[in-house]
Amino acid sequence: MQQADAPPIRATPAKRAKAIDRVDEICPAQLHSLSVVIPIHNEADNLWPLYRELNDALASLGCAYEIILVDDGSTDGSTAIIEELTRQDEHVRAIIFRRNYGQTAAMQAGMVHARMDMIVTMDGDLQNDPADIARMIEKMEEGYDLVHGWRRDRQDALVNRKIPSRIANWMISRATRFPIHDLGCTLKIMRRELVEEIDLYGDMHRFIPILLYQRGARCVEMPVNHRQRVAGVTKYGIGRTLVVLLDLMTVKFLLDYASHPMRVFGGLGLACFALSAFALLATIIMKLDGVDMTGNPLLLMSVVAGGAGLQLLSLGILGEVLARIYFSRGAKTHYGIRALLNFPPPHRGTDE
Template sequence: MDVDRVDSVSVVVPIYNEVENLPLLYNALNDVLTKFDREYEMILVDDGSQDGSKAVLRELAAKDSHVKVIELRANFGQSAAMSAGIQAASCDVVVTLDGDLQNDPTDIPMMIAKIEEGYDLVHGWRKNRQDALVNRKLPSKAANWLISRTTGFPVHDLGCTLKAIRREVAQEIELYGEMHRFIPILAHWRGAKCAEVVTKHHARRFGESKYGISRVTRVLLDLITVKYFIQYLVSPMKLFGFVGLMCLALGGLSGAATIFLKMFHEFDMTGNPLLLLSVFSTMVGGQFLAVGMLGELGSRMYYEVRGRQPYAVRHMLNFDQHISIEENRNVRSAA
């Protein structure tokens, strides 16, 4: 059997106060998926809605066994809701999309076909985006340019929720805060083969957008976190140690300059700002080195305590599919 063949699809939709959109969303998804030659499930995650969405979701689940509902106890945010749906998915590929009808379910077959070409993740590009220019489109373009330049990951529209991801890739990505928009970058960091495709986009028909220009600051802070994760998580000393050595070098040069001025120009050391710079830089350099060592310890705890590894396996041949790499290593050691 072709390893790239997709036999089943899990559609994960975070829901927050979308009571008017839910029947239309279900009909649109149902129309596409019932005609699609794949097994499927719809995982609708209620993220603490207060507008009656929960009752509509229960009605949909009662009349269609393909609909699976997860009700969160409070509004934990889109990343948390998406993570809950992804972890509950059981099909070959996980498709994520918004519940506001702006993403078009008719793009799903096209994205699955792209996955079958050998990609691990396919993310949408809302090339003809139907949103407000100042509040949504311009900040998004600026953010995508900055993210692309900072991470080295070529992308036009990282904020598009419509994505298709192989389940084993999706379920090993840990989503905290508002990291859902960085899923392609986090997957790429773990060795996933990613592709971007142009998708359709519609104006919101009901309800109000949960996003605005105020999210720019949060995106920038998340970008710093992602940059650290993809480049320095495995070895934090490369970042903190480098900064520490630069500070120590600056302190050494400042100290040497202070002594030179004292010996050859009789410059008063106590009034020389270079002496203060030397002491300050040396102290800061030592602190950065200490932070780097603590970071190294934390990194090892992250991988060992959680049973994670700093690598990802694409295929394993002639292994029992139910045995892990660690279990297989223990079996060979015992032999």
């Protein structure tokens, strides 16, 4: 097993032995503390190489950091390796799900439990290069709130990965008016206070830059290194394109009408009522002229359009009620956590 053959972890510098809460003492003023969130699902062969490479990249930054591995229901032994990593390195923290909930849920759980100033998200398949994190931090220093990667030289199959991705990115960019080349790149760095303002569900993790941009975040895209997968199998294929397009409709609605759904449903309802009134008026005029109304399509149109208008107005009212409930709801999760490893206990006197 990969865990048994892995050599002991090297001794770390003295500054890494300090408590992770004492950020100001170990972080140079120009750097930030980092939480690296990595969803893991059946990546046993990649975990040890990922840890060593990421650990070296983060240690060279000279700032406080934590690595949050979210085990999304792995069945290949990844869980045991993650547990071993948390025992050997205090910087590694783990969230163990009860079952597979998907990458978005894993991403949300990791970001909710992140404790540092800035959050980095990346895949666990070694295709994202940890060395890019330093360059992305430098880009953040220019005044941005989020830097998202662009796999300009993407090392994936052309037919079932690259072409569908390019089509989806073009459609998303046109629909949301957000300039983007590669929305599917998981490698991102963002400020934690902004991440706390959004909720992720379904497959919405790929829309994080758009959701934050809609809330006023300053976003920028930069080319990053993308490597071929050397172990494990990809969890995505051409079938995911349809899911992305369905999520795009959801995001488009959320961006434009989430706080006022009556504007779209009510507008469509009023249009249907206008069509119904026009058809009814035409029907009455034709009746007065002595035209036989038996099977008249305008009469049927009047009834159908009127019913559709009533239904759309009802949906608008329900949407307004649900929006109010959503914006006033308490903190809830759509995933189940079996265990939290290496996380410090809540501070006394708080509600955590």
